[in-house]
Amino acid sequence: MQKEENWQLRENIAKTFGSASQSYDVSARLQRFSGKHLMPWLPKKTDLTVLDLGSGTGFFTDLLAGNYQRVIGLDISKDMLRFAKSKRDEDILWIEGDAHKIPLANESVDLIYSNLVIQWFNPLDVAINEMLRILKPGGLIIFTTLIDGTLHELKSSWKQVDNDQHVIDFKSEEELNTLFNTNKSKLLEQKCQDIVLEYQNVIHLARELKGLGANHLPHKKNRGLSGKDKWFKMTEYYQDFLEPNGIYPATYRLFSGLVVKLNN
Numbered sequence: 054m055q056k057e058e059n060w061q062l063r064e065n066i067a068k069t070f071g072s073a074s075q076s077y078d079v080s081a082r083l084q085r086f087s088g089k090h091l092m093p094w095l096p097k098k099t100d101l102t103v104l105d106l107g108s109g110t111g112f113f114t115d116l117l118a119g120n121y122q123r124v125i126g127l128d129i130s131k132d133m134l135r136f137a138k139s140k141r142d143e144d145i146l147w148i149e150g151d152a153h154k155i156p157l158a159n160e161s162v163d164l165i166y167s168n169l170v171i172q173w174f175n176p177l178d179v180a181i182n183e184m185l186r187i188l189k190p191g192g193l194i195i196f197t198t199l200i201d202g203t204l205h206e207l208k209s210s211w212k213q214v215d216n217d218q219h220v221i222d223f224k225s226e227e228e229l230n231t232l233f234n235t236n237k238s239k240l241l242e243q244k245c246q247d248i249v250l251e252y253q254n255v256i257h258l259a260r261e262l263k264g265l266g267a268n269h270l271p272h273k274k275n276r277g278l279s280g281k282d283k284w285f286k287m288t289e290y291y292q293d294f295l296e297p298n299g300i301y302p303a304t305y306r307l308f309s310g311l312v313v314k315l316n317n
């Protein structure tokens with residue numbers, strides 16, 4: 054039953070991201086920042102097989118293809134893959150697949166790059182085991198994800214209105230350390246930073262989250278519109294965070310990690 058639920062959940066995530074594939078590159082200012090910020094950790098050696106896990110519209114897959122010999126973009130969303138295929142380097146191999154069951158052979162990849170994706174994995178330990186299975190010993194995972202504290206302004210504004218879930222559950226820094234520091238892998242480098250993006254109003258923020266496909270909430274009780282009244286109330290509470298220049302801030306707590314698969 055749990056497995057079936059997880060599968061259903063992933064299908065929904067794929068659909069939500071799929072419907073955002075056309076608008077995604079316009080709204081993706083956070084993704085651009087976080088993905089570029091991983092570049093200094095990339096190995097200099099070029100004769101590598103690289104997997105972009107959760108490749109989305111393929112923006113970073115394309116950059117990786119400029120650096121490495123064999124690059125694979127893997128995503129669960131057909132629409133994202135279709136979009137990426139039509140826009141990006143033709144040498145990239147595109148694969149439709151789920152990170153919890155990666156359709157690649159054991160020890161076949163040197164580097165996994167994954168930008169703002171693993172917050173969607175559930176259970177995350179299953180996906181990590183899969184990443185370690187396909188990595189060669191000594192291979193690297195270079196990733197960013199969002200952690201606890203992300204969108205705290207939106208979360209606390211909604212909390213004053215109802216008890217429903219309006220923001221997805223994010224892991225903590227400690228949880229990520231426990232998951233990656235095992236007898237199979239080690240978190241060699243990590244960085245945590247708050248990125249505060251500015252919005253003209255709360256609708257602008259909601260539109261950006263929708264454009265990113267980041268509006269899938271697995272535990273939300275009331276599907277559909279939250280009701281105009283509730284929405285209006287929430288935006289009033291959000292005024293507490295309003296900056297003197299009339300800008301609405303939203304915090305994204307970004308975690309970046311460099312993981313090595315141990316030789317054992």
Ligand SMILES: C[S@@+](CC[C@H](N)C(=O)[O-])C[C@H]1O[C@@H](n2cnc3c(N)ncnc32)[C@H](O)[C@@H]1O
Pocket residue numbers: 063066067070071081084088106107108109110111112113127128129130133150151152153167168169170173174265
């Ligand atoms: C926020 S987007 C990031 C896309 C890209 N990495 C970037 O930096 O622009 C997350 C992507 O992860 C994909 N995704 C979510 N869950 C997945 C899963 N279980 N397996 C593979 N891809 C998944 C989504 O379809 C979406 O394209």
